[in-house]
Amino acid sequence: MRCAECTELLSAYMDDELMRDEQQAVREHLATCADCASEEKSLALASRRIKENFMRHSTPDVLKARIRNALAQDDAFTVTEPTSIASRRVWPRWPALAAAGLVVAVASSTITATLVQRSVAGSTLAGAIADSHIRSLMPGHLTDVVSTNQHQVKPWFNGRVDLSPAVPNLDSAGFLLTGGRIDYIDGRAVPVVTYARRQHVINVYARPADARSNSAADAHESRNGFHMIEWQSGGLDYWAVSDLNSAELEQFVALFKRG
Amino acid sequence: MSQRDVDRFERVVLPHLDDAYTLARYLVRDEHDAQDLVQDAVLRAIRYFDGYREGDARAWLLAIVRNCCMTWLRRQSSTKKVSFDAGTLALADPRETDARAIQGSERAALTRALDALPDEFREVIVLREIQELSYKEISDVVGVPVGTVMSRLARGRKRLASALGLDAKEAS
Numbered sequence: 408m409r410c411a412e413c414t415e416l417l418s419a420y421m422d423d424e425l426m427r428d429e430q431q432a433v434r435e436h437l438a439t440c441a442d443c444a445s446e447e448k449s450l451a452l453a454s455r456r457i458k459e460n461f462m463r464h465s466t467p468d469v470l471k472a473r474i475r476n477a478l479a480q481d482d483a484f485t486v487t488e489p490t491s492i493a494s495r496r497v498w499p500r501w502p503a504l505a506a507a508g509l510v511v512a513v514a515s516s517t518i519t520a521t522l523v524q525r526s527v528a529g530s531t532l533a534g535a536i537a538d539s540h541i542r543s544l545m546p547g548h549l550t551d552v553v554s555t556n557q558h559q560v561k562p563w564f565n566g567r568v569d570l571s572p573a574v575p576n577l578d579s580a581g582f583l584l585t586g587g588r589i590d591y592i593d594g595r596a597v598p599v600v601t602y603a604r605r606q607h608v609i610n611v612y613a614r615p616a617d618a619r620s621n622s623a624a625d626a627h628e629s630r631n632g633f634h635m636i637e638w639q640s641g642g643l644d645y646w647a648v649s650d651l652n653s654a655e656l657e658q659f660v661a662l663f664k665r666g
Numbered sequence: 667m668s669q670r671d672v673d674r675f676e677r678v679v680l681p682h683l684d685d686a687y688t689l690a691r692y693l694v695r696d697e698h699d700a701q702d703l704v705q706d707a708v709l710r711a712i713r714y715f716d717g718y719r720e721g722d723a724r725a726w727l728l729a730i731v732r733n734c735c736m737t738w739l740r741r742q743s744s745t746k747k748v749s750f751d752a753g754t755l756a757l758a759d760p761r762e763t764d765a766r767a768i769q770g771s772e773r774a775a776l777t778r779a780l781d782a783l784p785d786e787f788r789e790v791i792v793l794r795e796i797q798e799l800s801y802k803e804i805s806d807v808v809g810v811p812v813g814t815v816m817s818r819l820a821r822g823r824k825r826l827a828s829a830l831g832l833d834a835k836e837a838s
Contacts, residue, residue, distance in 0.1 A: 414820075415820065419820070450824065452832050453830055453832055454826075462796070463684060463796060467701065470683075474680070477708070
């Protein structure tokens with residue numbers, strides 16, 4: 408066998424993908440040719456480095472949920488040609504969302520003074536909720552009930568806690584319902600509804616509204632790099648916590664309120 | 667599609683989701699783009715599922731993912747060059763952090779070398795080295811003859827070896 412021929416087959420030889428006689432011929436040539444043997448060594452090393460350094464990825468839960476969701480919908484099987492990725496990255500109802508976000512942003516800048524006062528009053532609770540959020544990010548702690556279906560998550564809370572939080576479906580806006588759980592915070596069982604935006608987890612906590620802190624304005628806080636927004640609705644005090652940027656979290660809260 | 671087909675799809679195709687996501691991650695080199703593309707590919711797979719009878723479901727799904735990614739890459743390259751941020755990838759999976767800290771610089775060099783490969787070489791390298799497919803399976807996924815798989819792998823590995831400075835002896 409000539410070196411040129413050997414070089415051509417070397418890679419397949421390493422993978423044991425040659426015919427038996429070719430495999431044998433390459434082996435014999437390598438035993439007698441130092442140049443080809445050294446080339447085999449360098450190719451094998453490159454191959455081993457790739458194998459050792461790059462591993463297989465696991466599908467992120469968010470993507471699994473998105474796919475489960477698609478499968479659960481009957482119309483997934485008659486979908487029209489998917490739009491291009493470029494335009495799909497911007498979620499379908501983006502213009503409306505952007506407008507909503509803008510409103511929240513303007514509103515929030517006008518209520519900053521109230522927020523500072525309120526966040527001081529509620530700082531113990533906020534701390535407890537931030538701790539709970541961090542705990543939830545540890546493996547296996549995020550959800551007790553895993554479902555992307557609001558009609559499964561909402562009833563799950565019945566009989567487990569004494570209040571029934573809103574569980575809006577915000578899929579179309581790119582905030583995916585992932586499930587719910589119950590946390591024990593500040594002396595009471597608190598229902599938590601979980602959403603995902605890309606890789607980010609959003610926890611929404613619900614507690615009975617405190618008459619003292621009854622306010623029409625949202626309260627914003629940042630703790631340990633997490634953003635928290637508190638608001639009141641339907642007699643309940645809600646907290647949304649996430650490492651999502653604050654603009655997107657505000658957008659989420661605006662949509663959540665609208666249901 | 668009937669509930670029975672949905673069940674069958676979940677049983678036959680979805681177990682290969684990690685493979686699909688892995689391929690997309692290494693082809694498009696961005697986790698969010700990879701997620702979008704895999705979702706896109708799975709939606710297509712659902713629609714084409716009628717046409718799938720028996721056979722290698724993994725290769726079948728990977729072929730769809732591969733086509734989605736390649737179409738996307740071609741569209742990207744016609745608009746702008748995708749730059750690969752090794753730092754972003756390094757933070758992607760916390761379970762790999764320890765190993766990464768040790769191998770950090772080697773990884774960065776490898777990432778650059780892999781990234782520098784033309785798409786048609788990179789895909790066969792990923793399918794073979796990382797996903798451990800046979801030449802026949804790669805040929806099914808990529809849609810080229812086994813002989814082409816063989817020569818692309820050979821050239822891809824040679825380029826990697828030289829990018830990593832492993833063939834210095836031969837060059838001198």
